[in-house]
Amino acid sequence: MNRVLVVDDEPAILRLLGAVLARGGYEAAAAATASAALAALRGGGLSAAILDLGLPDRDGLELIPMLRGAGVPVIVLSAREDVGEKVAALDLGASDYITKPFDGEELLARLRVALRQSGAAVAQEVLAHGPFRIDTARHEASIEGRALTLPPKEFALLQALVEAGGRILTHAALLEKVWGRAHVGDVEYLRVAIRALRLKVEEDPAHPRLIRNEPGIGYRLMEA
Amino acid sequence: MWRMLTSYGVPLLGIALVTWISSAMLAQWGLASAALLFLLPVLLGAARGGLGPGLLAALAGAGAYNFFLLPPYFSFHVHGPDHAVSVLVLVLVALVTSRLATRLREREEEANARAAVSEELAHISRLLAKGSPVEALERARAYVAGIYGALRIDGAQDGFSSLDQAAAAWAMHNGDATGHGTGVMAAAEWTFLPLSPKGRGAHALMALARPADGHTRPMVQIEHMAQVALLLGQGCDRIALDEERRARETLAESDRLRRTFLASLAHDFRTPLTVITGQLEALAQRSPEAGEALSAARRLERTMSDLIAAARIEEGSLSPQAESLDLIDAADAAFGAVAVPAGLSLGHAIPADLPFVRADAVLLHHVLINLIDNALGHAASRVMLGAALQGGRVALWVEDDGPGVPPAERTRIFERFARIEGGDRAKGSGLGLAIVRGFAEAMGMQVSIEDSPLGGARFILRMGA
Numbered sequence: 001m002n003r004v005l006v007v008d009d010e011p012a013i014l015r016l017l018g019a020v021l022a023r024g025g026y027e028a029a030a031a032a033t034a035s036a037a038l039a040a041l042r043g044g045g046l047s048a049a050i051l052d053l054g055l056p057d058r059d060g061l062e063l064i065p066m067l068r069g070a071g072v073p074v075i076v077l078s079a080r081e082d083v084g085e086k087v088a089a090l091d092l093g094a095s096d097y098i099t100k101p102f103d104g105e106e107l108l109a110r111l112r113v114a115l116r117q118s119g120a121a122v123a124q125e126v127l128a129h130g131p132f133r134i135d136t137a138r139h140e141a142s143i144e145g146r147a148l149t150l151p152p153k154e155f156a157l158l159q160a161l162v163e164a165g166g167r168i169l170t171h172a173a174l175l176e177k178v179w180g181r182a183h184v185g186d187v188e189y190l191r192v193a194i195r196a197l198r199l200k201v202e203e204d205p206a207h208p209r210l211i212r213n214e215p216g217i218g219y220r221l222m223e224a
Numbered sequence: 225m226w227r228m229l230t231s232y233g234v235p236l237l238g239i240a241l242v243t244w245i246s247s248a249m250l251a252q253w254g255l256a257s258a259a260l261l262f263l264l265p266v267l268l269g270a271a272r273g274g275l276g277p278g279l280l281a282a283l284a285g286a287g288a289y290n291f292f293l294l295p296p297y298f299s300f301h302v303h304g305p306d307h308a309v310s311v312l313v314l315v316l317v318a319l320v321t322s323r324l325a326t327r328l329r330e331r332e333e334e335a336n337a338r339a340a341v342s343e344e345l346a347h348i349s350r351l352l353a354k355g356s357p358v359e360a361l362e363r364a365r366a367y368v369a370g371i372y373g374a375l376r377i378d379g380a381q382d383g384f385s386s387l388d389q390a391a392a393a394w395a396m397h398n399g400d401a402t403g404h405g406t407g408v409m410a411a412a413e414w415t416f417l418p419l420s421p422k423g424r425g426a427h428a429l430m431a432l433a434r435p436a437d438g439h440t441r442p443m444v445q446i447e448h449m450a451q452v453a454l455l456l457g458q459g460c461d462r463i464a465l466d467e468e469r470r471a472r473e474t475l476a477e478s479d480r481l482r483r484t485f486l487a488s489l490a491h492d493f494r495t496p497l498t499v500i501t502g503q504l505e506a507l508a509q510r511s512p513e514a515g516e517a518l519s520a521a522r523r524l525e526r527t528m529s530d531l532i533a534a535a536r537i538e539e540g541s542l543s544p545q546a547e548s549l550d551l552i553d554a555a556d557a558a559f560g561a562v563a564v565p566a567g568l569s570l571g572h573a574i575p576a577d578l579p580f581v582r583a584d585a586v587l588l589h590h591v592l593i594n595l596i597d598n599a600l601g602h603a604a605s606r607v608m609l610g611a612a613l614q615g616g617r618v619a620l621w622v623e624d625d626g627p628g629v630p631p632a633e634r635t636r637i638f639e640r641f642a643r644i645e646g647g648d649r650a651k652g653s654g655l656g657l658a659i660v661r662g663f664a665e666a667m668g669m670q671v672s673i674e675d676s677p678l679g680g681a682r683f684i685l686r687m688g689a
Contacts, residue, residue, distance in 0.1 A: 010495050016502040023506070054491060079494040082487065083586050101498035101525055104505050188548040191580050195550060199576075206552055206576040212560075213553035216545075216585035 002047035002115065003027045007037040007063070008077065009056050013100075017050060017077075017107075024108040034058035041070055048114055050107075051094075052077045053085065061089060068093035073114040077102070083216040090170045090218070097168075113166040129162045130210070130223035132201075143201050153178055154197045157190075161211065161221040170218040194219065231273030235281035238265025243288040250293060259310050262289055263317055270322035274329075282318030286311035334444070341448045348455045357462035364456045368449070372432065384431075385413060392416045395429055401450050404434045405441035415441055417450045419457030430456065482541055486532055493528045497521060526597075530655040533590060534640065537662030544584035544667045551578055551620055554585070555609050558592035568600055572609035574620075579689040581618050587663040594656040595622040595683050602626035602680060613689065621684040623676035634673040 004026045006017045011032070018028040029046065031037040034055045040046065049067050051074050053060030060076070067074045076089040076097040086097045095114035098107055127134040131144045141148045141158055150158065156178045160169060169177075172184040179189055194213075198205040210222050242265055246258035262285040270278025289310060290300055344367050351360035368375040381389065391403035391412040399422035403412035415432040430453040435441055501521045507514035536542055555572045564570045592609075599607040603624035611620045629637055638661040641654035660683070664671045669687040676682035 010499075012499040013495060016499050019506060020502065079491045079498070100494045101501045104502060188580065191548050191550050195552075195576070198552075206572075206574060208552065208556060213550070213557055215554065215557045215589040216547075 001025070001027045003029055003045050004111070005029045005031060005037060005040050005046045005049040005051075005067075005072070007031045007034070007049065007055065007060070008052040009033065009054070010052075013052070013077075020104040020107060021111075023104065024111065026111070032056075034060070034063055037063055038066065041067060041072065046070075046072045048073045048075065048111060050075050050077055050111070052079075053089065054079065061085075061092060064089060064092040064094050073117065075107070075110055075114055086217055087170050087172070090168065091172060095167050117165050117167055127159070127162045129165045129221055132158065132162050132221070134159050134162050148200055150197070150200065153193050154200075157193050157197060158201075161219065164221065166221055166223065168214060168218050168220040174219065190219075231269070231277045232280060234272070235265045235269030235277050236284055238268055239281055239284045239288055241265075242285070243292050247292050255293065258293055259289060259313075262286075262314060266314055266318045267321050270318050271325040273322075274326050275319070275322040278318035278322035278325075279315070282314045286314045289314070338444075341451075345448075345451055345455065348452075348459075352455065352458055352462060357459045357466065361456065361459040361463065364452055364459065368430075368452060388412045388414050388416075388431075392429055392431070396427075398422070399424060401446055404432075405443065405446050415446060415449075417446070417453035419453050419460065421454060421457075428457065428460065429453075479541060482539055486535060486541070490528075490532050493532075494525075497525050497528070501525070527655075530659060533659045534655045534662070537659065537666070542587070542663070542666040544587055546582045546584060546667070548580045549583050549585055549588065550580055551611050551618070552576060554583075554588055554592060554620075557589055558596055561589070561593050562596050562600065565600060567605070568603055569606045570596065570600065570608075571606070574609060574611045578611055579613060579618065581620075581687050581689055583667050583669070583687055587667055591660050591663045591685065592622070594660045595685075598622075598656050598660075599624040599626070599681070599683070604680075606678065608678065614686070616689065617686050618689045619684050619686050621682050623678050623682035624680040625676070625678040626680035628675060628679065629673050629681045637673070638671070 002025075004021055006014055006021070006028050008014050008017070009032050014028075014030045014032065018030065021028045026047075029040050031040050034057050037049070037051070037055075049063075049072050051060050051063060051067070053076060055063075064074050064076075073095040074089075074093070076086065076094045077100060078086060078089075078097055079100040086099075089097055095117060096110045098110060125135065125137045127136065132141070133143075133145075134141045136159065139155065141150055141155060148158075157174065160174055160177045171187050171190055175184045175186060175190055178193070179186065183189060194211060195205070198208050198211055201210055202208045209224070211219055212222055213219055239262070242261050246253070246261055250258055266278060266281045266285055269281035287300065291298060294310075344363075348360050348364050348367075351357075351363060365375050365377075381392075384392065387409060388403065391409040391414070394400070394408060395402035395416035395418050399418045399420060400406075400408060401418070402408045402416045404410060404415045406415060413434050415434075417430040417432070419428040419430065430449065432441065432449060501518060504514050504518035504521060508518045551574050555574055559570060559572075562570070596607060596609075599622050603626045605625055607622065607624045609620070609622050611618060613619075638657050640658040661671055664685055667687070669685050672684050672686075674682045674684060
C-alpha cells in the first residue's frame with residue numbers, strides 16, 4: 001500500500017486527509033510540524049507527500065526540495081490566495097498544488113498523476129500521455145495515431161507537456177524548457193505557441209479540452 | 225589692553241635703553257653708530273605692533289636722539305640739515321617696516337583663516353559622506369553661527385527690501401552668489417548664497433546681512449560661505465532623501481501588515497471550512513441532508529472569498545500584474561470554477577483568433593467567475609460569453625436570457641449589497657458585482673451593462689489588446 005505523508009498543523013485537516021486517502025486506498029502518515037515531517041522522511045517508505053505551506057516551525061516551501069531530493073513527489077495544499085506562492089512551490093519542484101477547501105476526488109486524481117510520474121523512467125524514447133505519443137529519438141509526435149507536423153518550438157512544448165504527464169507546468173518552467181532561461185518572462189511567446197498547438201491538436205481550438213490553463217500559474221495536459 | 229600697552233611700551237623702553245647706552249658710549253662709537261642703534265627699537269615696534277607703535281618709537285627715538293645726542297644737548301633744536309636727515313630716516317624706517325610687517329601679518333592671518341575654513345569644510349564633507357547628514361548640518365550651522373553670531377532657518381521673506389528680494393530671486397534662479405559684496409546687485413543689503421550647485425536651480429538660499437561695521441564683505445569670505453551653503457544644501461537633500469526612504473519603508477511595512485492580516489483571515493476561515501466541506505462530502509454520498517449542508521458550506525466559502533476580495537479593494541492593496549492572456553484560456557478556467565445549476569447551459573463564442581489581451585490573470589479569473597455566477601443566478605436557460613475587437617480594444621461580455629437590468633439600475637447595481645427590487649433569486653453575498661467593478665478598474669478596464677440579444681443583460685468589459 002502506498003504510504004503518503006500528510007503535513008498540516010491542523011489536526012482536523014490531518015484527520016480529513018487521512019479519511020480521503022483511506023478512501024483512495026492509501027495509508028496516511030501524519031506530521032503536524034516540519035521537523036516531524038523530516039523525521040518521517042528519514043524513516044523512509046514514503047510514496048508521496050501532501051504539504052501545507054503554513055507550518056509553525058518552518059516555511060513549508062523549504063521542505064519541498066528536501067522531499068524532492070528524496071524522490072518523494074509533493075502536492076502542496078494551500079489556503080493562501082497568493083498565486084506567487086503556488087508558482088514558487090511548483091518551481092521548487094512540487095508536482096502540483098491544491099487550494100483549500102479542496103475536493104477529495106480532485107485531490108486523489110492529482111495524487112495519482114504525481115505518483116505515476118515519479119514511477120516513470122526518466123529517459124524514455126517514446127513518451128505517451130492520453131491520446132499523445134512522442135518519439136523523442138525520431139522527433140515524431142502523434143495524436144490518436146495521427147501524425148502531427150510541428151515546428152520545433154511547438155514540438156518542444158508538446159514534449160514538455162507530455163513528459164509532465166498531467167502535472168501542471170508553470171509558465172516560467174515551460175518558457176525555460178522551450179525558449180531558454182533568457183525568455184522566462186516572455187509569456188506572449190507561450191500564448192502564441194499554445195494557440196498554434198491547439199489548432200493542430202484540439203477538436204475545437206476555441207473550446208480546448210486537452211491543453212488547459214490555470215490562471216496566473218501555467219498549463220497542464222489532460223488525458224482526454 | 226595689555227597687548228596695546230606692551231606694543232607701545234616695549235619700543236619706548238627700547239628707545240630709553242638705546243638712549244642710555246648711546247649716551248654712555250657716544251665718545252667711543254661716534255654719532256653715526258649711535259644713530260643706527262636707534263633703528264632697532266623702531267623696527268621692533270613697527271614689526272610687532274604695526275604703524276602706531278613704530279611711528280611712536282620713531283618720533284620718540286628722533287626726539288631722544290636730538291635731545292640727548294645732538295648738540296646743542298638737552299634741547300630739541302635741530303642744528304643742521306644732516307641732523308634733520310637722521311630724524312627723517314628714523315620716521316621713514318618706521319613707516320616702511322610697519323607697512324611690511326602689517327602686510328605680512330595680514331597674509332598670515334588670511335592663510336590661517338583659509339586653512340581653518342578648508343578644514344571645517346572637509347570635516348562637514350566627511351560627515352556627509354559618512355551618512356550623518358544631521359550631524360553635518362548641525363556642524364555647518366554651528367560654524368556659521370560662530371562667525372555671524374546666529375543662523376536662523378525659516379521660510380520668511382519679510383525684512384528684505386525689493387532689491388534684496390530681486391537679488392534672492394536671481395540667486396535662486398541662476399545658482400550664483402548675489403547681492404552685497406558680489407558682482408550682481410551689490411547695492412543689496414544682504415548677500416544671497418544658493419544651497420544648490422550652479423545650473424540646478426536652488427530651492428533654498430543662505431542670506432548674510434551686510435557687515436555691521438559698514439565694510440564691504442570680502443570676496444574670500446563670500447567664496448567660503450558659498451561652499452558652506454552648498455554643503456548645507458547637500459545635507460538638506462540627504463536628509464530629505466532619508467526621510468522619503470523611511471516614509472516609503474513605513475508605507476511598505478503597513479501594506480505588508482494589511483496583506484498578512486487578510487491572508488491570515490482567509491487562512492483562518494478556510495481551514496475550518498475545509499474540514500466541514502471535506503467531512504460533508506463523505507457524508508453526502510449517503511445522506512441528502514448532508515448534501516444540503518455541503519452546498520450551504522460551499523456558499524459560505526464563496527461569501528467569505530467575496531468579503532476578503534471586497535476588503536482588498538477597499539484598502540487598495542490590489543497590485544495587478546498585467547500579462548499577456550488568451551481569453552480562450554480565461555473563459556476555460558472560469559468555466560471550470562463555476563457550478564452550473566440543472567436546467568441552465570453555459571457556453572462561449574470567443575473567436576479563436578482574437579488578439580491576446582493584457583490583464584492580471586487571477587483578477588480577471590475572479591471577475592469572470594463573478595459575472596458568470598451573477599448571470600447564472602438570473603438566466604432563464606442560458607449564459608453565454610462572447611468577445612470581439614472593437615476600435616483597437618477588446619470587449620469581453622457575459623450575457624443571459626434573464627429579465628435584464630433596467631437602465632436606471634445599471635450604475636447602482638455595481639454598488640455593494642445592491643439588489644434589484646423583486647424577482648431576484650440570486651443568493652450571493654451582494655458583493656459580486658462590486659468586486660467585478662473593483663477588480664476591473666484596478667486592471668484599467670471599464671465595465672458596463674447593455675441589453676443582450678438573448679433578452680437579458682449583457683455585462684461588458686473593455687480592455688487593452
